């Protein structure tokens with residue numbers, strides 16, 4: 413049974429790497445192929461982004477394809493992004509964890525989809541500094557619907573307030589930051605992502621989530637700066653840290669983090 417979760421994760425992870433590669437290009441209209449046609453998520457089939465030669469079916473197999481091609485396009489020798497095997501592997505591990513942790517198939521599937529959306533969002537934000545509403549919005553609706561069907565252990569009203577507070581808190585912080593410094597620190601994508609996480613995790617997890625994400629983001633930002641690997645403008649995307657913190661809080665169980673956190677505060 414656990415093998416099925418790994419297999420499902422590998423297949424979905426393979427699709428996610430297509431989403432991560434193509435969705436931002438579709439949204440910025442940079443998806444035109446050499447023959448003038450527009451690529452979308454389903455068409456054309458997998459091909460080398462450099463020489464556009466199509467992949468053979470066995471090169472498309474998750475993880476195996478990368479190994480069979482030794483990380484290079486067979487035709488032009490261009491390097492295949494490490495994103496493909498890494499995303500496939502991390503999705504498979506996340507699915508395995510959800511299958512192992514959740515009680516019941518619908519619950520496990522709901523959390524597996526939650527994990528998949530977070531992985532895609534984190535990766536897209538890291539590469540493009542952009543969190544597409546095409547993914548944050550379904551994640552938010554998904555959290556509300558999952559709460560209605562008792563798949564997340566969060567009551568529907570808590571999911572609703574989690575979403576409202578998640579959006580609101582970051583909006584207030586970001587607006588204050590703009591007023592104080594005149595610089596834009598966060599984008600609306602971050603508000604929407606935290607709204608979605610609030611719907612899945614409930615309002616009590618929001619504060620620990622934000623603290624965890626801010627600490628991790630600041631730590632990684634400092635490391636990047638020390639190695640002068642910050643991108644131009646010094647931007648560090650916040651989305652990947654929100655996503656990872658949200659996933660970790662889920663992994664600790666519905667009340668694991670909040671119980672620890674609020675007791676720590678003496679509440």
Ligand SMILES: [Zn+2]
Pocket residue numbers: 460461462463464465485486487488489490
């Ligand atoms: Zn090629």
